[in-house]
Amino acid sequence: MLIASDSSSTALTADVFKADVPKRKGVQMKKKYKPVALKVKPVAGIVPEGFRVERDIKGDPLADMPPLDPNPPPFIPTGRFTEERKNQFLKEHDT
Numbered sequence: 001m002l003i004a005s006d007s008s009s010t011a012l013t014a015d016v017f018k019a020d021v022p023k024r025k026g027v028q029m030k031k032k033y034k035p036v037a038l039k040v041k042p043v044a045g046i047v048p049e050g051f052r053v054e055r056d057i058k059g060d061p062l063a064d065m066p067p068l069d070p071n072p073p074p075f076i077p078t079g080r081f082t083e084e085r086k087n088q089f090l091k092e093h094d095t
Contacts, residue, residue, distance in 0.1 A: 077083045 075083075075086060077086070
């Protein structure tokens, strides 16, 4: 350690201590949380008529849906879901 009384050697000593700290690339210091003063707070007010969502459901929307057959048709391999994928799926998810 270098100790001297003049200011030039004091600056040199400070530079020596700074050189001991390794610099890491890609590390940045950021704030972890937003201060409460910058928090967005809702404001009570009236929504204009043009921006209101109107829900007008008349009747039963499921009334026109055909019932599902509890016994599905046999498997037909198509596009992505092939016979090999079906067998792999059944092997991995065997119940």
